[in-house]
Amino acid sequence: MAFHLLERERERGLKLAAVLEQAIQRIGHCSQCRNFSEESLCSLCASSSRDRQVLCVVESPTDLAAIEQATGYRGQYFVLMGRLSPLDGLGPEELGLAQLTERLGVGEIEELIIATNPTVEGEATAHYLAQLARAGGVRPTRLAHGVPLGGELEYVDRGTLAHAFGSRQLLD
């Protein structure tokens, strides 16, 4: 893209640069949920129609968007902007966990939905978050893992099949 702009469209390139600069300078993080926001409190955190007793922790703004689109969730979010990853220099501090601990301690939140990815680092993060929740007297829950809908057992990886089998549920 850069080459194309340099060669053919220097004027439009300059405009793009200006818009990008402005956006980067204007967009910060929501002071409450850490998601990207132009305001100090994002529209989701500011909304009076969201349930304040349920908080869903996600790794990224993309995950938040996916949950908003797929589910009818009406609670609030906390965006880690990463996951615990010591090798990448991402610890509790970088993920804003002091802020989360404080929020869990207020007593308003009843359930912490831990929606980190079911990867190795996401699971380690989930484990850590569950401990924070319990310490704050909050019930930690985790999204279900297993065979994806529409999937076929024979094409599912071994680990997922073993997990799905082991955590089978009573049908009622």
Added chain:
Amino acid sequence: MAFHLLERERERGLKLAAVLEQAIQRIGHCSQCRNFSEESLCSLCASSSRDRQVLCVVESPTDLAAIEQATGYRGQYFVLMGRLSPLDGLGPEELGLAQLTERLGVGEIEELIIATNPTVEGEATAHYLAQLARAGGVRPTRLAHGVPLGGELEYVDRGTLAHAFGSRQLLD
């Protein structure tokens, strides 16, 4: 393959045909679990080391193999050789459900693990099987569905994410 054999390897082709014919004539179905078997009772059904109080229903021999490879399951199986699919002419009779009902009625089985695929037809079949189990006083269970391990929320389809979110579990 057929062309290659006809042109280049008529002799080996004849041998292959003979082996195939023999295999097809020899391999029938296990009288108890309906899986392919050379004997009237397959080695799995005949084994004295498998738990007879748990029965796992699968759609196909491939699914049985996947579960055997991925899990430490030590119970027995029932292979539908398909799923309820009225448009394809597959009803309870074609899937051997009278035989399954009889087996559930004996009183030996305590849990029926329904491992049909989480597709539309697989779900309808699971629903039907759960009713059979309850009628026979057997506890029906179903493999967990949700986000596959190692997966990322943003790449999971909407239906699966909604289901995973809705059936979240308490972490303890």
